[in-house]
Amino acid sequence: xxxxxxxxxxxxxxxxxxxxxxxxxxxxxxxxxxxxxxxxxxxxxxxxxxxxxxxxxxxxxxxxxxxxxxxxxxxxxxxxxxxxxxxxxxxxxxxxxxxxxxxxxxxxxxxxxxxxxxxxxxxxxxxxxxxxxxxxxxxxxxxxxxxxxxxxxxxxxxxxxxxxxxxxxxxxxxxxxxxxxxxxxxxxxxxxxxxxxxxxxxxxxxxxxxxxxxxxxxxxxxxxxxxxxxxxxxxxxxxxxxxxxxxxxxxxxxxxxxxxxxxxxxxxxxxxxxxxxxxxxxxxxxxxxxxxxxxxxxxxxxxxxxxxxxxxxxxxxxxxxxxxxxxxxxxxxxxxxxxxxxxxxxxxxxxxxxxxxxxxxxxxxxxxxxxxxxxxxx
Amino acid sequence: xxxxxxxxxxxxxxxxxxxxxxxxxxxxxxxxxxxxxxxxxxxxxxxxxxxxxxxxxxxxxxxxxxxxxxxxxxxxxxxxxxxxxxxxxxxxxxxxxxxxxxxxxxxxxxxxxxxxxxxxxxxxxxxxxxxxxxxxxxxxxxxxxxxxxxxxxxxxxxxxxxxxxxxxxxxxxxxxxxxxxxxxxxxxxxxxxxxxxxxxxxxxxxxxxxxxxxxxxxxxxxxxxxxxxxxxxxxxxxxxxxxxxxxxxxxxxxxxxxxxxxxxxxxxxxx
Numbered sequence: 076x077x078x079x080x081x082x083x084x085x086x087x088x089x090x091x092x093x094x095x096x097x098x099x100x101x102x103x104x105x106x107x108x109x110x111x112x113x114x115x116x117x118x119x120x121x122x123x124x125x126x127x128x129x130x131x132x133x134x135x136x137x138x139x140x141x142x143x144x145x146x147x148x149x150x151x152x153x154x155x156x157x158x159x160x161x162x163x164x165x166x167x168x169x170x171x172x173x174x175x176x177x178x179x180x181x182x183x184x185x186x187x188x189x190x191x192x193x194x195x196x197x198x199x200x201x202x203x204x205x206x207x208x209x210x211x212x213x214x215x216x217x218x219x220x221x222x223x224x225x226x227x228x229x230x231x232x233x234x235x236x237x238x239x240x241x242x243x244x245x246x247x248x249x250x251x252x253x254x255x256x257x258x259x260x261x262x263x264x265x266x267x268x269x270x271x272x273x274x275x276x277x278x279x280x281x282x283x284x285x286x287x288x289x290x291x292x293x294x295x296x297x298x299x300x301x302x303x304x305x306x307x308x309x310x311x312x313x314x315x316x317x318x319x320x321x322x323x324x325x326x327x328x329x330x331x332x333x334x335x336x337x338x339x340x341x342x343x344x345x346x347x348x349x350x351x352x353x354x355x356x357x358x359x360x361x362x363x364x365x366x367x368x369x370x371x372x373x374x375x376x377x378x379x380x381x382x383x384x385x386x387x388x389x390x391x392x393x394x395x396x397x398x399x400x401x402x403x404x405x406x407x408x409x410x411x412x413x414x415x416x417x418x419x420x421x422x423x424x425x426x427x428x429x430x431x432x433x434x435x436x437x438x439x440x441x442x443x444x445x446x447x448x449x450x451x452x453x
Numbered sequence: 454x455x456x457x458x459x460x461x462x463x464x465x466x467x468x469x470x471x472x473x474x475x476x477x478x479x480x481x482x483x484x485x486x487x488x489x490x491x492x493x494x495x496x497x498x499x500x501x502x503x504x505x506x507x508x509x510x511x512x513x514x515x516x517x518x519x520x521x522x523x524x525x526x527x528x529x530x531x532x533x534x535x536x537x538x539x540x541x542x543x544x545x546x547x548x549x550x551x552x553x554x555x556x557x558x559x560x561x562x563x564x565x566x567x568x569x570x571x572x573x574x575x576x577x578x579x580x581x582x583x584x585x586x587x588x589x590x591x592x593x594x595x596x597x598x599x600x601x602x603x604x605x606x607x608x609x610x611x612x613x614x615x616x617x618x619x620x621x622x623x624x625x626x627x628x629x630x631x632x633x634x635x636x637x638x639x640x641x642x643x644x645x646x647x648x649x650x651x652x653x654x655x656x657x658x659x660x661x662x663x664x665x666x667x668x669x670x671x672x673x674x675x676x677x678x679x680x681x682x683x684x685x686x687x688x689x690x691x692x693x694x695x696x697x698x699x700x701x702x703x704x705x706x707x708x709x710x711x712x713x714x715x716x717x718x719x720x721x722x723x724x
Contacts, residue, residue, distance in 0.1 A: 106570040134617035175584050
């Protein structure tokens with residue numbers, strides 16, 4: 076396809092300035108024509124005549140350029156006339172003229188380009204954060220109230236939904252949780268043995284691995300994996316239902332979305348996260364033991380002797396934390412799902428947000444537990 | 454009006470579409486001529502949207518050939534495909550606007566993709582396209598989620614028209630609009646067709662639209678297609694086509710349009 080060409084020739088006549096337009100006034104030539112038209116220098120008060128006889132092809136972009144120039148010249152006080160336009164182009168000109176001269180849309184611009192804007196943004200974000208925390212607390216209240224109401228009518232508990240959620244969040248997550256904690260156990264034992272050997276204490280490798288996995292790493296890793304895996308799924312599932320107006324449909328049928336959607340996920344996760352943590356602890360210590368046996372030559376009976384020196388509290392500290400982490404992950408996941416507006420775009424945004432928030436809160440809570448347990452001296 | 458003597462602008466030959474065991478099209482032939490408005494109708498699941506998607510190259514048929522503006526869609530190179538995409542615009546069912554961009558930015562996307570223009574000119578073109586499709590001032594700054602369904606369709610049409618295409622494909626343009634908005638949309642399409650010389654390929658369920666703006670109608674029945682003017686199809690004895698046009702809704706639409714139609718388009722009556 077040959078590239079289109081358009082021309083504009085200026086001709087001075089005593090009565091007026093003649094602008095002879097010719098060729099193909101199309102969107103393809105618009106950038107070029109736009110430059111030429113803007114560069115026109117017309118003395119104020121001078122009469123301008125557009126001679127359009129030479130225009131072979133015209134589209135809305137070309138028509139717009141003609142009309143814009145006419146409009147600009149008229150604003151400056153020049154008399155403008157258009158002549159010799161082919162009759163077949165007249166409807167097009169009329170259509171564009173009817174649309175009128177519209178001010179171009181302003182592009183959205185971030186507000187923090189100035190120092191004042193930056194400070195204002197810090198304020199806005201802080202206020203939004205507080206409002207958010209308040210709103211999440213409110214959601215927690217609604218879920219708790221619904222759970223208490225349900226406790227009085229235990230037969231309404233949707234066992235099928237809970238079991239289905241347990242399969243998705245628990246059974247299906249077993250391979251990834253098991254594999255990752257096994258690898259972490261291997262890594263801790265390997266790295267730990269190196270450092271401990273320096274002090275001649277390499278036989279304590281088993282204690283180091285077991286204590287760190289039981290108290291912290293097992294439950295924390297499991298919670299983080301589940302926040303990324305199931306928390307995000309909760310947000311996406313509930314969010315998609317929001318977009319499809321399924322939540323509204325539920326309400327009109329008399330179903331309580333919190334009861335039908337949130338509680339099964341919450342209960343399921345509160346049951347599966349401790350179980351997954353148990354499995355994670357086992358796999359982590361197994362990995363550490365394997366490494367101790369392979370690198371340090373610690374035999375199986377020796378391994379169990381070392382392991383028995385770990386206090387039972389180490390195990391319980393990890394297990395006690397897991398249902399709390401489950402509550403955080405399920406609540407945040409469902410809450411963000413309900414925040415989805417009508418657009419599908421917000422599903423993606425809020426899913427990301429839900430994972431980040433859940434992991435953040437899990438770690439903050441973990442720090443809180445750490446302080447609590449150390450003040451209890453366990 | 455439609456120039457039926459000329460070369461067809463779209464030519465579909467022996468099209469076969471199959472999804473799994475289900476055959477949707479079995480030998481569909483269709484010609485669309487420059488400057489005409491053709492309406493595609495058919496029952497749910499008869500493959501109207503599949504036909505549209507096949508013509509614009511989003512769906513690969515099992516067999517058959519599709520030519521648009523003289524070149525075969527199925528065998529062309531990527532460069533030719535880009536070249537031909539400049540000459541058509543597509544309005545998807547719910548507008549399919551990019552949700553992270555404003556309406557004005559949506560309209561600028563195809564312009565930026567194909568032409569090197571100063572930003573100011575892009576903004577100006579986007580602004581008058583917003584006006585041409587009848588959206589109020591200031592709509593350009595809004596995001597798609599802030600618009601009603603009817604406004605999203607108009608904004609989608611503005612994006613489809615961004616490059617001043619020769620053909621526009623409309624997928625159920627009036628579905629989900631109230632009768633007044635749907636009627637306005639019909640008028641808008643008709644005005645744009647006559648002023649811009651568009652060829653319009655329209656999938657629709659809306660009988661009023663069919664009677665108001667379509668020169669010819671293609672009916673998808675029994676995995677094949679039947680094309681004709683409305684007058685011809687009204688005489689068709691195929692049971693589905695008969696009940697489509699002679700059901701209560703078909704009769705009502707026919708009654709309301711025949712009067713104005715005769716005045717507007719004397720040519721149609723003489724075919």
